[in-house]
Structures are given as C-alpha cells and as structure tokens.
Amino acid sequence: MTITVAEHSGFCFGVREALRKTEETIDKKKDNLGKIFTFGPLIHNDSVIEELAQKGVVAIFDFSETKPGDTVIIRSHGETEQFYEEAKKFQINLVDATCPFVKKIHELVKEATKQGYQVIIVGDPNHAEVKGIKGWTQDRGIVVSSIEEAKMVTADSLFVVAQTTIRQSYFDEIVSELQNKNKVLVKNTICNATQDRQKSCMELAKKSDMMIVIGGKNSSNSKKLYEIAKKNCEKSYFVQNKKDLPLKEVTKCNKIGIAAGASSPERIIKEVIAAMSEAIANKELHEEEMNGMDALMDEIEKSLRLPSRGEVVTGEIVHVTNRYIVVNLGCKKDGIIPKEELTLDGDEELTDLFQEGDEIQAKVIKTDDGDGNILLSKKKLEVNEHWDEINEALENKSVVNAKIVKEVKGGVIAVYKEVSGFIPMSQLSDRFVEKADEFIGKVLPVKVSRVDQRRNKAVFSHKAYLSEEKAKKVAEIWEGLNVGDIVEGTVMRFTDYGAFVDIGGLDGLLHISEISWGKLKHPQEALEIGQKVNVKILSMNTEKGKISLGLKQNQPEPWSIIDEKYQVGQVIKGKVVQIKDYGAFVELEPGLDGLVHISEVAYKRVTNIADEISVGQEVDAKILEIDKERKRISLSIKETLEPPIFEENAEEAEAVSEEE
Numbered sequence: 167m168t169i170t171v172a173e174h175s176g177f178c179f180g181v182r183e184a185l186r187k188t189e190e191t192i193d194k195k196k197d198n199l200g201k202i203f204t205f206g207p208l209i210h211n212d213s214v215i216e217e218l219a220q221k222g223v224v225a226i227f228d229f230s231e232t233k234p235g236d237t238v239i240i241r242s243h244g245e246t247e248q249f250y251e252e253a254k255k256f257q258i259n260l261v262d263a264t265c266p267f268v269k270k271i272h273e274l275v276k277e278a279t280k281q282g283y284q285v286i287i288v289g290d291p292n293h294a295e296v297k298g299i300k301g302w303t304q305d306r307g308i309v310v311s312s313i314e315e316a317k318m319v320t321a322d323s324l325f326v327v328a329q330t331t332i333r334q335s336y337f338d339e340i341v342s343e344l345q346n347k348n349k350v351l352v353k354n355t356i357c358n359a360t361q362d363r364q365k366s367c368m369e370l371a372k373k374s375d376m377m378i379v380i381g382g383k384n385s386s387n388s389k390k391l392y393e394i395a396k397k398n399c400e401k402s403y404f405v406q407n408k409k410d411l412p413l414k415e416v417t418k419c420n421k422i423g424i425a426a427g428a429s430s431p432e433r434i435i436k437e438v439i440a441a442m443s444e445a446i447a448n449k450e451l452h453e454e455e456m457n458g459m460d461a462l463m464d465e466i467e468k469s470l471r472l473p474s475r476g477e478v479v480t481g482e483i484v485h486v487t488n489r490y491i492v493v494n495l496g497c498k499k500d501g502i503i504p505k506e507e508l509t510l511d512g513d514e515e516l517t518d519l520f521q522e523g524d525e526i527q528a529k530v531i532k533t534d535d536g537d538g539n540i541l542l543s544k545k546k547l548e549v550n551e552h553w554d555e556i557n558e559a560l561e562n563k564s565v566v567n568a569k570i571v572k573e574v575k576g577g578v579i580a581v582y583k584e585v586s587g588f589i590p591m592s593q594l595s596d597r598f599v600e601k602a603d604e605f606i607g608k609v610l611p612v613k614v615s616r617v618d619q620r621r622n623k624a625v626f627s628h629k630a631y632l633s634e635e636k637a638k639k640v641a642e643i644w645e646g647l648n649v650g651d652i653v654e655g656t657v658m659r660f661t662d663y664g665a666f667v668d669i670g671g672l673d674g675l676l677h678i679s680e681i682s683w684g685k686l687k688h689p690q691e692a693l694e695i696g697q698k699v700n701v702k703i704l705s706m707n708t709e710k711g712k713i714s715l716g717l718k719q720n721q722p723e724p725w726s727i728i729d730e731k732y733q734v735g736q737v738i739k740g741k742v743v744q745i746k747d748y749g750a751f752v753e754l755e756p757g758l759d760g761l762v763h764i765s766e767v768a769y770k771r772v773t774n775i776a777d778e779i780s781v782g783q784e785v786d787a788k789i790l791e792i793d794k795e796r797k798r799i800s801l802s803i804k805e806t807l808e809p810p811i812f813e814e815n816a817e818e819a820e821a822v823s824e825e826e
Contacts, residue, residue, distance in 0.1 A: 167419070167420050167421075167422065167446050168420065168421055168422070169422045169424065169439055169442060169443065170370060170374070170421070170422070170423050170424065171423075171424045171425075171426075171435065171439075172363070172366040172367050172369075172370045172423065172424065172425040172426070173362075173366040174359065174362040174363040174365075174366045175363070175366075175380075175424065175425055175426035175430070175435065176426050176428075176430055176431070176432050176435060177428060177429070177430070177431065177432070178265075178357070178359045178360075178363075178428035179265070179266075179359060180242040180265025180266070180267065180268070180357075180428070181209050181242055181265075181428050181429055183242070183263060183265070183266075184208055184209065184239075184241055184242040184263035184265070185208070185209070185214070187239065187261055187263045188204070188208060188218065188223065188239055188261075188263065191237060191239060191261050192221055192222070192223060195222075200233065200234075200235040200236035200237055200259070201222075201232070201233070201236045201237070202222065202223045202236070202237045202239065203223065203224060203225065203226045203231070203232060203236065203237070203238050203239070204218070204223060204224075204225050204226075204238070204239045204241055205225070205226060205227070205238050205239070205240055205241065205245065205249075206225055206227060206241055206243075206294060207225050207241070207384075208223075208225070208239065208241050208242075208263075209241070209242070209382070209385075209429040210381070210382030210383070210384040210385035210386075210388070210427075210429045211381075211382040211385070211406075211429040211430060211431065211434075212382065212383075212406065213406075213407060213431065213434060214429070214431060216659060216660075216661070219659065219660045219661075219690075220658075220659050220660070220695055221695075222690070222695070223239075224660070224688060224690060226238070229252055229253065229255075229256040229258065230781075231687070232256060232258055234256065234257035234258075235257065235259070236258060236259065237258070237259040237260075237261060238253065238258050238259070238260055238261070239260075239261045239263055240260060240261065240262045240263055240264050241263060241264075241294070242263055242264060242265040242268065243264075243265075243268065243293075243294040243295040243298055244264040244265065244268040244269065244272060244294075244295060244298040244299070245264070245298050245301065246297070246298055246300070246301020246302065247272075247276070247301050247302050248301060249298075249301065264298075265330070265357075267330055267355070267357050268295055268298070268299070268330060270355070271299050271327050271330070271353075271355050272298070272299065272302040273302075274325075274327060274353055274355070275287075275299055275302050275303050275307060275325070275327060276302045276303070278303075278325035278351075279302075279303045279304055279306060279307075282323065283323050283324065283325035283351065284306075284308065284319075284321040284322075284323060284324050284325065285303045285306070285307040285308070285324075285325050285326075285327070286307070286308050286310055286319065286324050286325065286326045286327070286344060287299050287300060287307050287308070287309045287310070287327055287328075287329065288309075288310050288311070288326065288327070288328045288329065288332065288336075288337050288340050288341070289309065289311065289328060289329025289332055290311060290329060290332075290386060291309040291311060293329060293386055295329055295330065295331070296309055296329050299327065299329075308321075310340055310344075312340070313339060313340060313343055316340045316343040316344050317343060319344065319347065321347070322347050322348035322349055323348070323349045324344055324347055324349070324350045324351065325351050325353070326341060326344055326350060326351065326352045326353065327353050327355045328353075328354060328355045328356045329355075329356075329386075330355060330356055330357040330360060331356075331357065331360050331386050331387035331390065331428070332356060332360075332390070333364060333390055333393075333394070334356055334361055334364070337354065337356060359428070360387060360428075363387070363391065363425070363427075363428070364390065364391065364394055366425070367379070367391050367394050367395055367425040368394050368395075368397075368398055370423040370425065371394065371395045371397075371398035371399040371402065371423060371425075372398045372399070373421065373423075374399050374421045374422060374423035375399075375401065375419040375420055375421045375422065376399065376401040376402070376403070376415065376416065376419040376421075376422045376423070377395035377396075377398075377399040377401070377402040377403070377422075377423045377424075377425065378402075378403055378405060378411070378422065378423070378424050378425075378438065378442075379391045379392040379395050379402065379403070379404050379405070379424075379425050379426070379427070380405055380406070380407075380424065380425070380426040380427065380430045380434060380435060380438055381404070381406070381426065381427030381429060381430055382406060382427065382429050382430075383406060385427045385428070385429050387427050387428050387429075388404070388426075388427030388428075388429065388430070389404070391425050391426075391427055392404040395423075395425060399423070401415065401419070403415075405438065407434050407437065407438070408434075408437045408438050408440075408441035411438065411441055411442060411445075413441070413442070413445040416442045416445050416446070417445055417446055417449040422442065424438065424439065436598065436600065437598055440592070440598050443592070444592040447590065447592060477529070477530055478527060478528070478529050478530075479495055479501065479527070479528060479529070479530060479542070480525060480526070480527045481493035481494050481495040481496065481501055481525070481526060481528075482494045482523065482524070482525055482526075483520055483521065483522055483523065483524045483525075483526055484500070484522060485522065486516055486517055486520050486521065486522060487516065487517070488505070488515050488516050488517055489504070489505050489516075490502055490503060490504045490505060490516075491503040491508075491516060491520055491526070493526060493528065493542065495540065499538065499539060499540050500539055500540070501528065501530075501539065501540045501541075501542040502535060502537075502539040502540065502541055502542060503526075503528055503542045503543065503544060504541075507528075507531075507542065507543035507544060507545050507546075508544050508545065509544070509545055509584075526544070527544070528542035528543060528544045528546075529542065529543050529544070529546040530542060531543045531546060545584055552582065552583040552584050552585045553585060553617075555582075555583075556582065556585055556587075556614055556617055556624055557617055559613075559614045560614040560615075560616075560617050563613065565611045565612065565613060565631055566582050566611070566612060566614065566626075567582070567609050567610070567611055567612070568580035568581060568582040568587060568589075568609065568610060568612050568626055569581050569582075569607070569608070569609045569610075570589070570602070570605045570606055570607065570608050570609075570610060571586075571606070571607075572606065573601075573602040573603070573606065574588075576590060576591060577589050577590040577591045577593070577594065577602075578591075578594060578602045578605065578606070580610070580612065580626050582612075582624075582626075585624060586622075586624070587612075587614075587623075587624035587625060587626045588623070588624070588625050588626070589612065589625070589626045589627065589628060590625075590627075592629070593615075593626070593627035593628060593629045593630065594628055594629065595628065595629060595632070596629050596632045596633060596636070610628045610631075611628070611631045612626035612627060612628050612630075612631055613626065613627045613628075613630040613631050613634070614626060615627045615630065639671050640671060640672060640711075643669075643670055643671050643672050644672070644706075644708060647669075647672075647703060647706065647713070648703065648706075649703050649704065649705060649706055650702065650703060651702070651703045652700055652701070652702050652703075652720070653669050653670070653700070653701060653703065654669070654698060654699070654700055654701075655667035655668055655669040655670075655674065655698070655699055655700075655701050655715070656668045656696060656697070656698055656699075657676075657693050657694065657695055657696060657697045657699060658673065658695070659695065660688070660689050660690055660693075660695070661689075662678075662688065663677065663678055664676050664677040664678045664680075664681070664689055665678075665681070665689040665693055667699065667701055667715055669701070669713070669715070672713060673713075674701070674703070674712075674713035674714065674715040675712070675713070675714055675715065676689070676699075676701060676715040676716070676717055677714065680704065680714075680715065680716040680717060680718055680719075681693065681717050681718060682717070682718050682756045682757065683718050683721065683723060683724055683756045683757025683758070684753065684755070684756025684757045684758075685743075699717060700717075700720055701715040701716060701717050701720075702715065702716045702717075702719045702720065703715060703716075704716045704719075718757075723757065724754075724755060724756075724757045724758035725757075725758070725794065725797055728758070728792065728794065732754070732789060732792065732799075733789065733792075734789050734790065734791060734792060735788065735789060736788070736789045737786055737787070737788050737789075737806055738754055738786070738787055738788075738789065738801075739784060739785070739786055740752035740753055740754050740760070740784070740785060740787055740801075741753050741782065741783070741784050741785075742779050742780065742781050742782065742783045742784075742785060743759065743781065744759075744781065745775055745776055745779070745780075745781060746775075747764075747775075748763065748764055749761050749762050749763040749764045749766075749767075749775065750762045750767070750775055750779055752785060752787055752801055754799070758799070759799070760787065760789070760799035760800065760801040761798070761799065761800060761801060762785075762787060762801045762802065762803050763800070766790070766800075766801065766802035766803060766804055766805070767779065767803050767804060768803070768804050768807070769804050769807065769809060769810050770810075779803075785803055786803070786806040787801040787802060787803050787805075787806060788801065788802045788803075788805035788806050789801060790802050790805070
C-alpha cells in the first residue's frame with residue numbers, strides 16, 4: 167500500500183500569512199492591544215479556530231461586540247471598503263491579513279468602477295471573498311455564478327474578475343458567454359496556487375484507487391478539490407480530520423492519494439496519514455507487518471546476537487582474567503567465556519566473582535572461536551528465564567519495563583533484561599510520534615503483544631499500557647463522582663456553546679446556559695482559559711463518557727432572593743442590554759432584567775427610544791413594581807430625573823415674584 171500526497175497541498179500563501187500575522191498580534195497583546203478578534207473565522211478549519219480560541223482570539227461578526235482600543239484581524243478573504251470606515255468609527259485597531267492576491271482584485275475593481283465599467287465577479291455570491299470584492303465596486307458589481315446568470319447580463323463595457331478559488335474550467339465557460347457582449351475586459355484572478363492545487367489533485371486522482379481530500383466543511387477551495395477528485399476517482403472522500411476517515415475502505419486499497427485544501431494545517435495531514443498507516447498495519451498484522459517484522463528481527467538478531475546455539479555444558483574454571491574465563495570441558499578443546507557473555511553489575515570484575523576450581527554452567531554458541539576454543543555464553547542460559555517472564559507477561563497481560571535502545575525502520579528496539587523486542591512507531595505512545603529521538607535511552611512500561619521464542623522475537627506496546635492506565639484512572643474518577651457533587655475544575659477550552667472543564671482527568675461540558683443566570687454571547691465573557699472554578703455535576707452518562715456541569719448553581723437564582731435585595735421605590739444602577747420599540751431592558755444583575763417602558767424614559771414625549779439611550783449604557787432607574795409571579799420588574803428612568811420647569815409655570819413664578 168502506498169500513500170501519496172498531492173504536490174500542492176496544505177496552507178496557501180494567503181492563509182499562512184494570515185496565521186503568521188495573528189500569532190504576531192497575540193505575542194504583542196501585552197502592548198495594550200485590548201481584546202483580539204478576527205472578523206469571521208480566520209480560516210475554514212475548526213481545529214485551528216479552536217486553538218486560536220484557547221489563546222483568547224475569537225471570531226466576531228459585528229463591531230458592536232468590540233470596545234475602543236480592541237484589535238480586529240481581517241482574514242485572508244478580505245473585507246469591503248465600508249468595513250475600514252466603520253472600524254475608524256468604532257476606534258478599532260486593524261491588522262490587515264487580506265491575501266495579497268485578493269487585495270489586488272480590490273484595487274482592480276475599484277479603478278474599473280471609477281472608469282465606468284460594469285464589474286462582473288465570477289464566483290459564489292455567498293462567499294466572504296466575493297462579498298468583499300463587491301464592496302469595492304460601490305456595491306454596483308454583479309456576481310455571476312452560472313451560464314444562465316451570464317446570459318441575463320445586459321450591460322456592455324464589462325470588467326470581469328474571478329473569485330481566487332474557483333475552477334479554471336468554470337471561469338472559462340462563463341467568460342465565453344460574457345464575451346458575446348460589447349467591450350469585455352477579462353482579468354483572470356484565479357490564484358496560481360489554486361490552479362496548481364487543482365491540477366495536482368486531478369493528476370493524482372487519475373492514478374489512485376482512493377482519494378482523501380482534507381479540508382474544512384465550509385472551505386470553498388477544499389470542496390472544489392473534492393469535486394475534481396470525485397470526477398477522476400470513484401472512491402473519493404471528504405474529511406476534516408482523521409476522525410472522518412473511512413478506515414475499512416482504506417484497508418482495501420493499494421494506492422491512496424491525498425489532497426488538502428488551503429486551510430488544512432500540515433499537522434492534520436500527517437495525522438491522517440498516520441491513522442491510515444496504522445489501520446493497514448493492524449489489518450495485516452499477521453501478513454505484511456509480521457513478514458516485514460520477521461525480516462527486520464532476523465536482521466536485528468544478526469547484529470545483536472550470535473547466530474547459533476548449542477548444548478548446555480558444565481566445566482571447571484582453570485583460568486580467570488578480567489577479560490575472559492577459561493573452562494575445562496573434559497575434551498581436547500577448552501571453553502572460553504568472554505566478559506561480555508556474563509552478567510555483571512556496576513563495576514564488578516570477573517576476578518572478584520569467579521575462582522579457579524569453581525564449577526560453571528554455560529551454553530555453546532560456537533564450536534570454534536577462530537583460535538581453537540569453544541565459545542561459551544552464560545547469558546544465553548539466563549535468557550531462557552527471561553523468556554519465561556515474557557511469556558508469563560503475555561499470558562497474564564501484565565507489564566514489564568523495557569529500555570529503548572535504538573530506532574529502526576517502522577519503530578524502535580526495546581530490551582527487557584536480555585530479551586530484545588520490537589515496538590512499532592504507532593505503539594510507542596498514545597499520541598502521534600514522527601521521530602523516536604525523545605524515547606531513546608528511556609525505560610518504558612510495556613505490554614507484550616506477541617512472542618515467538620523459537621525465532622527469538624517479541625513485540626511490545628507502550629501505547630497499550632498507557633491506554634489501560636488511562637482507562638483505570640477514568641474509571642476511578644467516575645466511581646468517585648455523583649450527580650449533585652460540587653468539584654473543583656480547570657477551564658481548558660472554549661466553544662461557541664460552552665466551555666470544557668477538566669475535573670481531575672475527565673472533561674465535562676459547562677454549557678453556556680449553565681455558566682451564569684444572565685445571558686452570555688460567548689463563555690469567554692465570564693471565564694478564562696486556566697481559571698479554577700467550582701462546578702456542580704448536573705448529569706452523568708457513563709456509556710457515552712459525558713458529564714454535564716453547572717456553575718450558576720453555586721449562586722442563588724436572583725428571583726428567589728429578590729425581596730432581600732430590591733424593593734419598590736428603590737433607585738438602582740443598571741446596564742441597558744436590549745432596546746425594543748416599546749421600551750428598554752435594563753440588567754440589575756445577571757439573570758435579573760427590568761423593563762423601562764418608553765413612557766418612563768423621559769418627561770418629554772419619546773418616539774424613538776434609541777435617541778435617548780443605547781445598549782451598554784449605565785443608567786439610574788427607580789423600581790415601580792415587582793411582580794414575582796410573572797417575574798417582571800417595572801422601572802422608570804424619568805423618576806430619577808428633576809422634572810422640567812415648563813414655560814407657563816416659569817411665567818407664573820415670575821409674576822408672583824414681581825407682586826412680592
């Protein structure tokens with residue numbers, strides 16, 4: 167089985183630059199950049215977006231979610247001309263990560279619009295890049311996405327550009343129809359990287375049994391790669407990461423091609439390759455892998471052990487040096503046991519352990535060592551005992567400690583006492599391992615997965631040990647938890663719908679609705695990565711391994727203690743959180759809102775409440791009514807203001823003053 171990656175795969179220049187600028191901005195956060203946002207998802211890859219969220223960078227879709235001094239990163243798709251003007255109004259720091267090729271299109275269509283051309287944009291009207299391009303045509307540009315739409319264009323003097331990620335054939339077909347008009351100027355703005363990516367995908371698909379296209383579910387260029395792959399290879403699959411792989415189908419194919427969209431990190435590509443390789447290895451454990459392993463172990467045996475075995479003999483030691491022992495075997499040849507064929511601890515010397523006249527047992531490994539002696543080994547006897555321990559570990563599924571001595575093709579060699587075993591790279595850890603350098607010289611607990619003592623071969627797995635230990639730890643944690651328990655946890659990562667909290671080895675979901683009694687747009691408004699929180703266990707599903715957590719339950723529900731904090735007539739400070747035609751909602755505290763009716767905003771007649779107050783504004787308000795049954799609070803802002811002195815009252819006051 168071969169796995170081939172298309173020549174042009176992974177991050178394109180624009181995406182790579184956008185990520186680089188984002189990382190630089192994160193590094194400069196200490197320079198008082200305020201909060202950092204991206205306007206829309208930076209790239210169409212959920213894994214990268216989640217990593218950025220863990221670093222405090224989240225996507226927004228409206229400047230109202232920012233404060234003056236915050237930083238907003240423009241993604242590689244680019245934005246409209248109006249976007250930059252709005253950023254100035256909101257006093258936003260902009261980091262422009264627009265792809266240079268997209269930026270060039272903005273300049274082209276802006277100039278063409280000034281010269282009176284009707285700009286035609288060939289592409290998807292819902293794509294962020296296309297919307298941005300149109301915004302540089304004073305919104306007069308026409309987006310064409312089909313031959314039928316091209317036929318409906320009635321204007322002349324056309325200036326035609328393309329979305330950078332569309333197929334060349336798709337662009338050519340539409341341009342051919344548009345060129346029937348009078349005076350048509352065409353600028354082929356499809357990115358070269360896109361064309362190269364699509365061409366290499368097509369060529370690879372034609373000679374592959376299966377194609378795997380890696381990309382984000384919302385990535386336009388990745389979807390087009392999938393269309394090309396599917397057209398040229400029947401077995402084509404679109405995946406976001408290794409979890410989406412059709413592994414059963416993978417094991418049936420010999421030639422597998424991989425193409426990756428412009429938003430696919432190299433890390434995910436490598437993980438997909440590793441997952442497929444491991445699936446093939448597991449399926450053919452007794453065929454391809456074992457055959458290769460047998461050949462490998464034969465090679466190892468030649469390099470680490472002497473090639474033959476003989477009978478066990480007993481003899482008398484007749485001479486001892488610090489380099490070898492001479493043994494009288496009762497025949498015309500003496501036996502020689504070199505120092506390296508004996509087991510010594512630390513700085514022990516042979517002359518300290520053995521004396522002339524002692525009886526010793528050893529195993530014949532060569533009948534002639536080249537000098538007329540019989541080469542013996544005491545270690546080989548001890549190895550039999552060590553093999554017994556290895557077989558017992560296999561049968562009882564127990565653990566032995568093996569030292570990693572060197573890396574070989576496909577894995578590493580690990581030694582348990584005098585027994586050498588092979589650990590495939592996929593079994594070296596419970597994470598993806600590309601190079602084994604960090605493990606060389608370490609002693610690791612391993613499980614014995616295969617033994618062939620006749621051929622002096624053993625296969626170990628450190629991953630199996632780690633998985634078993636993790637399962638034990640998780641089981642212990644589950645046994646110690648109960649619904650209703652309050653436990654300490656650490657906030658690990660965010661999603662739009664909540665936060666995942668580590669409660670001692672298990673991740674539980676703290677849904678956004680369970681964080682606060684008030685309404686939140688994103689969990690980041692109330693929590694920070696690494697923050698310690700006391701959470702309540704709301705539910706547990708052992709079969710699915712899911713735990714639901716609550717944070718707001720540690721505080722009383724505001725309505726349950728409202729009499730203790732609020733009374734009619736009381737003046738409170740609150741924040742305007744929502745404006746309707748009939749009034750404004752003011753938050754007294756999270757989970758407790760009151761309504762200021764439009765008639766209670768000011769003493770004058772108010773027709774548009776937004777002219778008087780705005781969302782986010784802090785106001786003083788007087789409590790007019792508390793309805794606990796309906797959970798409603800009526801507030802008045804005007805009751806906290808000085809009543810105005812009307813003109814007729816002022817004249818009366820002046821007349822009285824003159825009479826006096």
